[in-house]
Amino acid sequence: MPNRDDAWFAELVRAHGGPVFRYVVRRAARDDAEDLTADVLTIAWRRRDDIPAGAELPWLYRTAGFVIANHRRKGRPIPVGEVPDEVEGEDSGPESIVIADEDVREVLAVLTPRDRRILLLHAWEGLDGEALAVALGISRGGADAALSRARSRLRAAWSARLSV
Numbered sequence: 001m002p003n004r005d006d007a008w009f010a011e012l013v014r015a016h017g018g019p020v021f022r023y024v025v026r027r028a029a030r031d032d033a034e035d036l037t038a039d040v041l042t043i044a045w046r047r048r049d050d051i052p053a054g055a056e057l058p059w060l061y062r063t064a065g066f067v068i069a070n071h072r073r074k075g076r077p078i079p080v081g082e083v084p085d086e087v088e089g090e091d092s093g094p095e096s097i098v099i100a101d102e103d104v105r106e107v108l109a110v111l112t113p114r115d116r117r118i119l120l121l122h123a124w125e126g127l128d129g130e131a132l133a134v135a136l137g138i139s140r141g142g143a144d145a146a147l148s149r150a151r152s153r154l155r156a157a158w159s160a161r162l163s164v
Contacts (some may be wrong), residue, residue, distance in 0.1 A: 004048040004049055004051075008048070009044070009045055009048065012044065012051075012056055013041060015056075015057075016056060016057050016060055017037070017041065019057060019060075019125070020037050020040055020041070020057075020060050020061070020064055021033060021034070021037045023061055023064050023124075023125055024036045024037050024040070024064055024067075024068065026120075026124060027068050028068050028071060028072075032071065036064070036067055036068060036071055037064075039067050040060060040063050040064045040067050043063050043067070044059075044060060044063065052134065055130065055131060055134040057131065058127060058130075058131040058132070058133075058134035058135040059134055059135075061121065061125060061127070061135045062134065062135045062136070062137060065117070065135075103161065106161065107154065107157045107158050107161050108154075110157045111150070111153055111154060111157060112153075114146075114150075115149075115150040115153055115154070117136075118132070118136065118143075118146050118147055118150040119147075119150050119151070119154060121135055121136070122147055128143075128147065129143070129144070130143075132144075132147060
């Protein structure tokens with residue numbers, strides 16, 4: 001077991017504080033993101049001996065998911081998301097961005113919360129393989145299968161949306 005002292009924790013915060021904050025801000029009100037991130041890091045300090053070596057970030061994402069879920073149960077509103085300042089491409093006018101954003105939101109809305117969570121952990125947080133398994137609290141094979149099934153359901157939902 002590595003020495004989980006103040007220096008270890010400072011390195012954990014330096015290495016993973018930014019990604020955890022970005023994870024939280026995409027799922028909770030920006031005004032609450034700093035406090036929620038601090039809550040995640042407080043839990044990490046208290047449970048530092050439970051954090052698997054080499055899988056710190058997935059463990060922090062999983063913990064952040066629990067912190068956000070508890071926060072939501074308190075009844076605070078969650079924003080839908082932010083529109084990027086600039087988008088490249090010929091169809092990058094504001095109307096195209098809004099249409100595409102709404103299409104994505106509608107397709108994601110028909111998926112189960114579990115499928116959405118898996119897809120967003122993979123797409124937004126870049127998790128796959130063992131890291132996704134740790135974040136989901138399941139085996140590596142289970143994570144691979146869950147991601148594959150979620151992708152299939154996303155493709156089917158997108159195809160159904162396009163055929164309407």
